[in-house]
Amino acid sequence: MTPDVSALQVRGLTKRFDRPAVDALDLTVRTGEFYALLGPNGAGKTTTLRMVAGLLRPDAGSVSILGIDALNDPVAAKQIMAWVSDEPMIYDKLTPLEYLEFVAGLWGIDPRVSEPSAHNLLVSLGLEPHLHERCEGFSKGMRQKVALAGALVHDPRLIILDEPLTGLDALSARHVKGLLQERVRAGATVIMTTHILEVAERMADRIGVIAAGRLVAEGTLAELRQQNGKNDTSLEDMFIALVDTEAAAA
Amino acid sequence: MRSTADLTWFARHEIRLAWREWLAMMTGGRGKRKRAAIGLIIFAAILHLPAYAVIGRFADLRFPLDKSQLIVITATIFLAWALMLSQAIESVTRVFYARADLDLIMSSPVRLANIFSVRIAAIALSVTAMALLLSTPFVDVLVIGGGIRWLSAFGVVIAIGVSAAAVAIVITVLLFRLIGPSRTRLVAQIVSAVIGAGFVIALQVAAIFSYGTLSRFAVLTSDAATAFAPDLDSPVWWPAHAALGNGEVLALLLASSLVLLGGVMAVLSPRFADTVVRVAATATTVRRGTRVTAFRAGSRQQALRWKEFLLLRRDPWLVSQSLMQLLYLVPPALMLWRSFSETSAAIVLITPVIVMAAGQLAGGLAWLTISGEDAADLVATAPMPPSRVTRAKIEVVLIVIAVIFAPLVTALAFASPLQAAVTALGVIIATISAAAIQLWFRVQAKRSQFRRRQTSSRLATFAEAFCSIGWAATGALALSMPIAAVVSGLMTAGILAATWKISPRRG
Numbered sequence: 001m002t003p004d005v006s007a008l009q010v011r012g013l014t015k016r017f018d019r020p021a022v023d024a025l026d027l028t029v030r031t032g033e034f035y036a037l038l039g040p041n042g043a044g045k046t047t048t049l050r051m052v053a054g055l056l057r058p059d060a061g062s063v064s065i066l067g068i069d070a071l072n073d074p075v076a077a078k079q080i081m082a083w084v085s086d087e088p089m090i091y092d093k094l095t096p097l098e099y100l101e102f103v104a105g106l107w108g109i110d111p112r113v114s115e116p117s118a119h120n121l122l123v124s125l126g127l128e129p130h131l132h133e134r135c136e137g138f139s140k141g142m143r144q145k146v147a148l149a150g151a152l153v154h155d156p157r158l159i160i161l162d163e164p165l166t167g168l169d170a171l172s173a174r175h176v177k178g179l180l181q182e183r184v185r186a187g188a189t190v191i192m193t194t195h196i197l198e199v200a201e202r203m204a205d206r207i208g209v210i211a212a213g214r215l216v217a218e219g220t221l222a223e224l225r226q227q228n229g230k231n232d233t234s235l236e237d238m239f240i241a242l243v244d245t246e247a248a249a250a
Numbered sequence: 251m252r253s254t255a256d257l258t259w260f261a262r263h264e265i266r267l268a269w270r271e272w273l274a275m276m277t278g279g280r281g282k283r284k285r286a287a288i289g290l291i292i293f294a295a296i297l298h299l300p301a302y303a304v305i306g307r308f309a310d311l312r313f314p315l316d317k318s319q320l321i322v323i324t325a326t327i328f329l330a331w332a333l334m335l336s337q338a339i340e341s342v343t344r345v346f347y348a349r350a351d352l353d354l355i356m357s358s359p360v361r362l363a364n365i366f367s368v369r370i371a372a373i374a375l376s377v378t379a380m381a382l383l384l385s386t387p388f389v390d391v392l393v394i395g396g397g398i399r400w401l402s403a404f405g406v407v408i409a410i411g412v413s414a415a416a417v418a419i420v421i422t423v424l425l426f427r428l429i430g431p432s433r434t435r436l437v438a439q440i441v442s443a444v445i446g447a448g449f450v451i452a453l454q455v456a457a458i459f460s461y462g463t464l465s466r467f468a469v470l471t472s473d474a475a476t477a478f479a480p481d482l483d484s485p486v487w488w489p490a491h492a493a494l495g496n497g498e499v500l501a502l503l504l505a506s507s508l509v510l511l512g513g514v515m516a517v518l519s520p521r522f523a524d525t526v527v528r529v530a531a532t533a534t535t536v537r538r539g540t541r542v543t544a545f546r547a548g549s550r551q552q553a554l555r556w557k558e559f560l561l562l563r564r565d566p567w568l569v570s571q572s573l574m575q576l577l578y579l580v581p582p583a584l585m586l587w588r589s590f591s592e593t594s595a596a597i598v599l600i601t602p603v604i605v606m607a608a609g610q611l612a613g614g615l616a617w618l619t620i621s622g623e624d625a626a627d628l629v630a631t632a633p634m635p636p637s638r639v640t641r642a643k644i645e646v647v648l649i650v651i652a653v654i655f656a657p658l659v660t661a662l663a664f665a666s667p668l669q670a671a672v673t674a675l676g677v678i679i680a681t682i683s684a685a686a687i688q689l690w691f692r693v694q695a696k697r698s699q700f701r702r703r704q705t706s707s708r709l710a711t712f713a714e715a716f717c718s719i720g721w722a723a724t725g726a727l728a729l730s731m732p733i734a735a736v737v738s739g740l741m742t743a744g745i746l747a748a749t750w751k752i753s754p755r756r757g
């Protein structure tokens with residue numbers, strides 16, 4: 001793998017339901033980058049990421065993950081990728097450790113590596129007192145943390161998160177953000193959708209704004225401000241202006 | 251709650267909810283009311299045929315009846331009551347654990363005793379309505395064959411529906427008091443399954459021990475039963491008398507059941523709120539899993555299988571649902587045991603029972619493993635081809651079926667090797683058929699939706715049932731009339747092929 005290979009390269013990605021959800025989208029995310037994908041409800045963020053994660057077959061276009069053609073070789077692409085949705089999908093009848101053991105088994109990770117890793121992850125997310133409790137009694141935040149630990153236990157190089165902070169309290173959100181930043185520092189790439197613009201502003205290296213299935217703006221916060229022609233404006237103001245412009249154009 | 255008008259308003263709300271729930275069950279949540287109504291009418295019309303076969307011969311019954319006839323009618327009514335009780339226990343448990351509006355109701359400025367009185371009445375109403383619906387073809391057959399006096403059977407259905415609901419509430423509240431809310435859910439489900447199947451099975455077990463047959467009528471019409479039965483003027487026979495058109499007794503039965511329900515509402519409604527609060531408190535009760543000592547090494551499929559086995563083992567809902575099917579295996583198992591000591595031609599009956607039970611159980615298991623995946627996204631993003639995921643899940647179904655049925659087939663092999671071979675083949679084919687149908691009609695769902703699995707595709711449900719019956723009949727015919735078995739087998743294979751042809755997963 002050459003160092004200049006993009007973590008994610010999407011070209012002409014298209015998906016139609018009753019109307020175009022994603023419309024010939026081009027998107028490139030660099031390796032080791034924290035990328036925030038923003039957009040109003042129904043803009044096509046989740047559909048885009050579900051196609052990248054292999055959960056949805058695109059009507060047209062290509063998806064390349066660290067140089068691997070994800071549509072032709074989905075198994076190889078999935079081996080280096082993790083997906084976390086806004087609705088934590090875990091098993092109520094398993095304990096967090098059992099869940100992580102299952103995930104590590106699915107990714108074929110050697111137990112000698114996955115076991116300490118699982119333990120450390122759960123501890124770092126503040127779940128140590130609950131390691132052997134079934135998840136059925138967990139709060140939404142605890143469930144989200146278990147799902148996140150599951151996504152990280154196989155040490156993915158590309159982590160895709162759809163609204164991971166929804167429903168988390170401030171402390172849990174800080175745990176999750178800290179863990180994600182740690183992964184980026186270790187060389188992983190994070191792509192995250194969020195409605196909390198402050199999080200994108202603080203954490204993301206680059207921000208992409210999607211509306212009506214198309215990328216309408218992209219860049220660092222400074223670049224976005226420059227594109228917008230106002231250097232002192234907040235991301236929230238810029239986002240609203242962009243979305244309004246797109247809505248008016250449509 | 252300020253007035254009777256408010257109570258009526260809440261009753262209307264409850265009826266609307268019950269109606270929509272029922273409609274969703276009938277239409278599979280797709281809202282095609284007209285098609286559902288037509289389907290229901292056709293189904294009800296078809297149901298008159300088996301109803302005629304089962305009950306047609308009783309249409310001419312008239313007073314005075316002998317004890318043997320009274321026993322058969324009373325036992326049939328008691329069986330219906332037990333089934334309603336089973337359904338009512340399930341409904342009451344659902345009110346405590348699954349209704350999403352309890353927080354809203356509890357936090358509203360209303361008298362909770364009144365609210366729960368209405369809710370108890372709603373349970374009684376829905377259980378009775380369902381019983382009336384299901385009993386209509388049977389009563390129709392009796393009315394057509396024996397005259398309008400049989401219309402009073404509807405009154406008996408109402409009386410037993412109302413009393414079953416009242417008793418179900420008492421049982422569930424008692425369970426809460428005795429064993430606590432956390433265990434009540436599981437125990438209530440098991441009790442419900444046992445009550446539903448228990449009466450028939452008890453009769454079959456008695457018939458096996460006494461007469462070496464699976465027919466429950468052997469016991470009911472026996473001299474011993476007649477000798478033990480109470481005198482002809484005993485109140486035990488009131489339901490039978492009421493069903494045959496004795497208006498006075500019918501009025502008495504209806505009044506008694508309504509008084510019983512009223513008493514339950516008066517005594518238990520104020521305590522319902524208490525119980526609901528306790529259930530809400532246990533919702534967050536911590537349950538510990540097995541302490542993981544070391545992660546297991548193994549293939550990805552092994553990880554999937556291990557997860558499926560663990561979830562099946564820890565799923566009390568499934569345990570109770572499966573228990574019903576497994577309970578029906580008790581009589582053939584007993585019969586098998588008896589056949590070791592004495593040769594009996596009736597042993598042939600074991601094959602269709604086992605094959606059908608295997609098909610039904612496999613259908614439920616296949617739904618849980620294939621459709622009921624709580625972390626569908628996780629499994630879908632795992633680095634393994636979907637075909638291997640499916641294979642691992644089907645392997646789980648096959649292994650569970652093998653573990654349950656292998657001992658029975660092995661025991662059968664000692665009594666009749668040929669029958670054991672036919673039974674084993676039947677079990678395998680019925681299991682594969684059920685799993686295939688679930689695969690063709692799979693929909694992504696939560697495991698907790700298991701109870702509603704039949705409503706997601708009625709076609710799959712009917713196909714699964716017809717295939718199970720078809721393979722069971724083929725197995726029985728293979729042992730007695732091999733040529734007929736070929737015809738039956740081809741017909742069942744035809745049903746399976748037609749199901750595949752119209753399934754959404756074809757190709």
